[in-house]
Amino acid sequence: MKIFRRDSLSLLATYLALTLGAIVVVYPFFFAVNNSLKPGREILHAPSSLPSEITLDGYTGVFDELNVLLLFKNSLILGISITFLNTLLSALAGYAFAKIPFPGRGRIFGFMLLTMMIPSVLFLIPTYVFIYRIGWVGHYEALIIPSAISVFNIFLVRQFMLGIPDELVEAARIDGAGEITIFLRMILPLARPALATVAILTFMGSWNDFFGPLLYLNRPDRWTLQLGLLQFKGTVPGENSEQIWALTTMIIVPIVVVYFFIQEQFVKAFANVSLSK
Amino acid sequence: MATSAVVNSPPAAPTAPTTLLQRMRRSAWGYVFVSPWVILYLIFGLYPLVLSFYLTFFNYSFVTPETRTFVGIDNWVRGATDSLYWKSLYNIVLNQVVFITLKNGLGLVIATLLFRIKRGGRIFRTIYFLPVITSTVVLMTIADTMASPGGPVQSVLMNAGVLSEPSFWKSDNTLPMIVIALINTWKWFGISMVVLLAGMYGIDPRLYEAAAVDGARGWQMFRYITLPLLRPQLFFLLVVDVINGLQMFTEVFAIGFNVYGGINHQALTPVLYLYAQAFDRSNVGYASTLGLLLAVLIAVLTAIQFKFVRTEAD
Numbered sequence: 001m002k003i004f005r006r007d008s009l010s011l012l013a014t015y016l017a018l019t020l021g022a023i024v025v026v027y028p029f030f031f032a033v034n035n036s037l038k039p040g041r042e043i044l045h046a047p048s049s050l051p052s053e054i055t056l057d058g059y060t061g062v063f064d065e066l067n068v069l070l071l072f073k074n075s076l077i078l079g080i081s082i083t084f085l086n087t088l089l090s091a092l093a094g095y096a097f098a099k100i101p102f103p104g105r106g107r108i109f110g111f112m113l114l115t116m117m118i119p120s121v122l123f124l125i126p127t128y129v130f131i132y133r134i135g136w137v138g139h140y141e142a143l144i145i146p147s148a149i150s151v152f153n154i155f156l157v158r159q160f161m162l163g164i165p166d167e168l169v170e171a172a173r174i175d176g177a178g179e180i181t182i183f184l185r186m187i188l189p190l191a192r193p194a195l196a197t198v199a200i201l202t203f204m205g206s207w208n209d210f211f212g213p214l215l216y217l218n219r220p221d222r223w224t225l226q227l228g229l230l231q232f233k234g235t236v237p238g239e240n241s242e243q244i245w246a247l248t249t250m251i252i253v254p255i256v257v258v259y260f261f262i263q264e265q266f267v268k269a270f271a272n273v274s275l276s277k
Numbered sequence: 278m279a280t281s282a283v284v285n286s287p288p289a290a291p292t293a294p295t296t297l298l299q300r301m302r303r304s305a306w307g308y309v310f311v312s313p314w315v316i317l318y319l320i321f322g323l324y325p326l327v328l329s330f331y332l333t334f335f336n337y338s339f340v341t342p343e344t345r346t347f348v349g350i351d352n353w354v355r356g357a358t359d360s361l362y363w364k365s366l367y368n369i370v371l372n373q374v375v376f377i378t379l380k381n382g383l384g385l386v387i388a389t390l391l392f393r394i395k396r397g398g399r400i401f402r403t404i405y406f407l408p409v410i411t412s413t414v415v416l417m418t419i420a421d422t423m424a425s426p427g428g429p430v431q432s433v434l435m436n437a438g439v440l441s442e443p444s445f446w447k448s449d450n451t452l453p454m455i456v457i458a459l460i461n462t463w464k465w466f467g468i469s470m471v472v473l474l475a476g477m478y479g480i481d482p483r484l485y486e487a488a489a490v491d492g493a494r495g496w497q498m499f500r501y502i503t504l505p506l507l508r509p510q511l512f513f514l515l516v517v518d519v520i521n522g523l524q525m526f527t528e529v530f531a532i533g534f535n536v537y538g539g540i541n542h543q544a545l546t547p548v549l550y551l552y553a554q555a556f557d558r559s560n561v562g563y564a565s566t567l568g569l570l571l572a573v574l575i576a577v578l579t580a581i582q583f584k585f586v587r588t589e590a591d
Contacts, residue, residue, distance in 0.1 A: 011393070011394070014390050014393050014394055015394065015397070017390060018387075018390055018391070018394070018397075018401050021387065021401075021405065022401060022404045022405070024463075025404055025405055025407060025408060025463070026404060026407070027429075028408075028416070028419045028420065028423060028463075029407070029411075029419075031419060031422075031423060031429065032415075032419050035422075047422060047423075047427065047428055047429065048428070048429035048432065089313055089314045089317075090314075092310045092311070092313065092314070093310060093311045093314040095310060096306075096307045096308075096310035096311045097311070100303055100304070100306055100307035100310065101300075101303070101304070101307070102303070102304035102305075102307030102308060103304060105307065108311070108315070112318075115322065115323075115326075117576070117579065118326070118572065118576075119520055119523075119524060119571070119572045119575045119576070120524065121524045121547075121548055121551075121568050121571050121572055121575075122325075122326065122329055122568050122569060122571075122572040123321075123322075123325045123326070123329070124548075124551070124568055125329065125332065125551070125555055125561060125564050125565040125568050126324075126325035126326070126328035126329040126332060126565060127321065127325045128555070129328060129332065129337075129339070129561060130321075130324065130325060130328060132339055145317065145321070146317075146321040148317060149314055149317045149318055149321065149322070151318075154314065173303075178306075179303070179306035179310070180306075183310075204410060207412070208410075208411075208412035208413065208414075210412070210413060210414045210527045210530075210531065211526055211527055214530075225412075226412055226414045226415075229414055229415065229418065230414055230418075230530075230531055233418060244418070248415055248418055248419065251412065251415050252411060252415055255410060255411065255412075256407065256410075256411075259403075259407070259410050260403070263403045263406070264399075266406065266410060267402060267403075267406055267471050270406075270409070270468055270471050270472070271471050271472060271474075271475040
């Protein structure tokens with residue numbers, strides 16, 4: 001009985017610690033939403049207290065100051081096109097590297113993996129020089145086209161496809177199916193978990209990216225949400241801070257809603273990455 | 278043709294036997310499938326790599342590229358002796374030592390707690406992972422206000438007697454990189470948690486049963502079974518942390534430091550500095566050199582990690 005008591009006590013302590021941790025993790029999100037509903041003056045004087053009156057001034061105000069819908073649209077254009085292209089190219093190349101034997105396949109793949117170890121900071125300046133020269137600075141192509149490829153995503157897809165039995169593909173070939181048919185009808189559905197991982201990681205990376213848009217899209221009509229928030233924060237004097245909190249909340253809410261709907265996949269996507277090493 | 282081919286080979290062969298023509302046709306499809314990727318890779322992967330080396334030997338400006346002049350290894354000498362660049366390296370190393378320790382330590386503690394419970398694990402995991410999916414700019418905007426004098430964090434610390442007066446930490450010499458490390462710990466520990474938890478579930482439960490028979494208890498189980506068997510996951514986290522962490526930019530910029538990392542460069546990071554050189558000073562060749570120097574440093578550190586782990590495993 002004594003042992004039983006100690007166990008349930010320690011279990012209780014575990015739950016208490018986890019709950020405390022959860023409160024600490026969530027509080028900043030609550031802090032942002034709370035401030036977005038306050039009159040501006042209260043944010044500066046009492047940032048942590050509940051609003052004395054709930055107002056939507058921040059939300060209406062920010063739409064007057066900033067073209068929020070345009071920011072959303074720009075972020076979506078980038079996110080969707082980068083995710084689509086990257087996932088498609090990763091699936092195609094991943095399939096070829098896993099299931100279509102062709103001369104030089106091993107060497108090309110090995111070389112690719114080698115370059116995966118090169119830190120991206122090395123590409124920063126030369127890529128900018130190149131994109132500047134071809135006149136893409138200020139245009140979406142500057143972000144979309146280079147982001148369409150990712151060695152890591154191909155690696156992930158290939159690892160997954162190696163697990164699909166060769167006999168399945170061979171049987172389809174013997175039945176006379178062409179490579180495109182096999183790819184579309186068989187490989188794409190079978191590789192859905194891997195492709196979902198790639199798509200989630202790519203979309204999140206693009207949606208949350210700040211550095212890329214800062215470098216290439218520094219023009220108000222091309223701003224993304226991330227860029228818009230930071231530029232807005234830099235230009236707005238203190239008394240409009242409720243607008244900053246309103247914008248902050250509007251950026252958080254969509255991705256959090258999506259996250260709670262498919263949170264298992266989100267978490268799995270990140271666990272997959274480490275396990276596929 | 279296909280029928281005779283099938284008869285000629287065991288069915289379990291990894292690839293079905295085919296005629297030369299069929300094999301060539303299939304290879305052609307292989308090339309077609311990888312070609313969009315390879316073409317883009319040559320243009321946006323290999324070409325910049327070559328250009329990066331090339332640029333380091335020139336004075337080059339975006340605004341007036343026609344004034345490009347060959348300067349030999351001047352940029353390399355300048356980079357190696359640039360006290361601001363060394364300052365930025367010191368800053369980021371300090372930041373990463375704090376960040377990597379806390380983030381993986383906290384991730385390990387949380388994963389251990391989650392591994393113990395049978396109910397409610399999913400809801401905790403969902404909550405703890407929330408900062409990971411939130412954008413850095415948003416989190417830094419929130420953290421900026423929360424950590425400011427008069428903000429909730431400092432109020433709590435003052436009530437607890439840890440702080441005697443409000444801290445203007447942003448103008449301090451070492452505090453900015455430490456505070457940013459703390460904020461980043463909050464943002465990223467969810468990754469360590471998920472990766473380590475997945476690792477814990479992968480450990481054979483019979484090992485724990487055998488250890489229990491031998492009289493091992495909680496801490497000993499953790500020290501002699503869990504921790505050694507999590508080495509691949511911890512190593513993965515460490516390598517990724519070093520590669521990503523040394524390239525920090527957005528955090529510092531979004532929390533309100535300029536591209537020089539503040540008045541005393543107290544929050545200057547290497548990428549911030551090369552950004553300032555390229556886009557504020559228009560020293561593109563020099564910025565390219567700084568990028569290459571940082572990449573070499575990261576590569577060396579990664580190689581050391583691999584070597585270290587390999588010798589330890591022997």
